[in-house]
Amino acid sequence: MASLISRLITRKNESVIKAQLPPFVVNFFKAVTLPSIGILIFLLFWTVGANNIDTSLGKFPGPAQVMTQVGNLFNEHVESREKEAAFYERQENRNQARLAKDPTYKPKTRTYTGRETFVDQIITSLITVLSGFAVAAIIAIPLGIAIGLSKALNTAVNPIIQIFKPVSPLAWLPLVTMVVSAVYTSSDPMFAKSFIVSMITVTLCCIWPMVINTSVGVASLNSDWVNVSKVLRLNAFTHIKKIVLPASVPAIFTGMRLSLGIAWMVLIAAEMLAQNPGLGKFVWDEFQNGSSDSLSRIMTAVIVIGIIGFLLDRTMMQLQRILSWDKTTEVR
């Protein structure tokens, strides 16, 4: 039925529009109309489906409830920020009043300890995933190049990579937590332990796809380019800088996009499991909270997680378009 409707709509519109409008307008219309129809039909099914599912926490949330929660969550964030500002203002006034009375008084400042809002959790998760991803790239790309260049190193390291690659980083999580607790003991830590744990988990799952793709890209270097390098007698450093690295940029990007996608999925699960701040904790907290709003708030988080994942992928794709010489690689 859905396809029939969309066919009818597009056909009718096309024939009307094609008559007077230039092609780019038609294309734009298609690019906007078809996805809109898809989304509308999805919302319809969602509404009908949600209405028919009863849980112990009420009906399954539909689009309307989610929209309400988007508003609520944003308002809560704004309120929390206002409270925070008010808290600091009160503290400042109090300190100044005491200083005026007693000049020897050393003012104490305490940080605001309100609950993190939904927006805070989004920001935490984003920072975590990007830091973990960056650390992975710093390790994985040079390692991948080394493995790609040296057959011996590849043979030596490959079994290890193949064994660790299929391990879910969540299995590492308890180990990472314990090691970080034991090793990262500073009286004034620059980062919270929970952040380090989540970040290392992300790094662990990002490394493998990046190492593998980079090394495959380097190893499958066009032999003509290698010969050019030999004829020119490029030294090892220039060879890597001028030939190997640019040649493997498309493969490196493929690995990076792949691992960022996995990292985002894994991070949410890790945050749920470890109760580390982030969107995963938000979902888990709402689940434990069990109020009548909980399901719709979780559903909101699900959609936000999806949108952020999509945007991360698009950003990587745009970066790839700008930085990669190989414009023929299909970017989808």
Place this chain on the structure above:
Amino acid sequence: MSLTKKLLLDISSIDMVFPTPKGDFTALKGVDLKINKGEFISLIGHSGCGKSTVLNVVAGLYQATSGGVILGGKEVNEPGPERAVVFQNHSLLPWLTAYQNVELAVKQVFAKTKSAAEMKEWIEYNLKLVHMDHAMHKRPDEISGGMKQRVGIARALAMQPEVLLMDEPFGALDALTRAHMQDSLMEIQDELNNTVIMITHDVDEAVLLSDRIVMMTNGPAATIGEILDVKLERPRSRLELAKDAQYNQYRSEVLTFLYEKQRKV
């Protein structure tokens, strides 16, 4: 052709054996060839006869199993810019423009002897020589196959090699573009009088361009079958030569060698 015949390149009794899982494969057996400065040599033979192997040994990309190559009194052991190669598939670096591709070579060869301005001038001179000065800031994927090959030749010429090695340089081009490129190459050759070894499987191309045509027997254990001196006046014009009796005689000699004496079975 230069009047003073000076020996430049001495390929002496080269054997080339490749180890394979099924035992050794002898690709070349006793290849002997002396090349004078300024000579244009074509290597012709059926595919798989080891023409490219000879070229790769001279380039230094392969090491001969026995025998060796002496260039200007020195033995060839490794690749180097004094034996520049024009590869069949242009092998330009796709992330660099035509100018940058030539620049990479020029910077490597003349870093110590030329100033930045001189290098720029030299790069532009070479691109102009192959008629690519109008598109020198385009990337390989923005220009046609013939143009890419022109840039490849400019890159090789810019190294100012003692010997220019060309591995079927026009093999991947259509007939019209190929004819055009051959004319360009003759024009450049008139000006620079380089020593060239070119692999080809095109009989007309060999006769038109060469001073000597080296015909190779079929592999395995391929070697030089016959050498044909092409004593046609330069500059040569393909239109006039088409009716020339001597030209057709040379042509038929090569054809006879390839299709009667060394017929592929």
